[in-house]
Structures are given as C-alpha cells and as structure tokens.
Amino acid sequence: MAFEVADPGWVAIARDSVTGRVSVKGVRFFELDDEGTWPLVKNRDGAFFPPGPETVEVIRTDALHALKLAAMHELVGMAERATNPAQLEVVEKAAAWVMAYGEPQGA
DSSP states (O other), rough: OEEEEEEEEEEEEEOTTTOEEEEEEEEEEEEEEETEEEEEEETTTTTTTOTTEEEEEEEOOOHHHHHHHHHHHHHHHHHHHSSSSSHHHHHHHHHHHHHHHHHHHOO
C-alpha cells in the first residue's frame, strides 16, 4: 500500500440518495494498493478515509466548475422529485443559469 499526495483541484462530489443533499469534499491523498487507486478525503475528526458509496464524481477541476457540477447534481434530484411540467421547466431554467454562470458571454 502506498499513498500519493493529490494535486490541487481534486474533489469528491457526493449525493445522499435519501435526502438528496449534495456535498463537495477536497481529495487530499490517493491510496494505491493491489486493487486500485482510492481517493481519500478528511472527516471532521481529521482522519482520512475513502469517500462513501454516495460519491458520484471524483474529478480534478477548479472551484467554480466543482460548485457548478454539485449544483447540477442537486438539480437532478429536484427534477426526479418534480411532479408536473411547470416544476420541470423551473429546474431547466435553473440548470441553464447555473451552466451560464461565470462563463464568458458571446461577443
């Protein structure tokens, strides 16, 4: 077993299947063993552990795009809970706003 320090920008994005809550945690290390490579995040007690089964993404990106991706996962949960077309339309508009936020506007 070996450990490698993660380069800046690695994050684990998780979505709780029961509550729909989305979280973003910075990946600090990678654990390398005979079975593969595992990201390690820090918990409240300061211990490092692999993110749980609710993890949907482990990516390297900048802070803005990590937050945008987390927001999109939150909107997916809202779309799954939508009960009528008007609610889906609102989720679509919110998704379009999230995707456009911080991006250069057309010249």
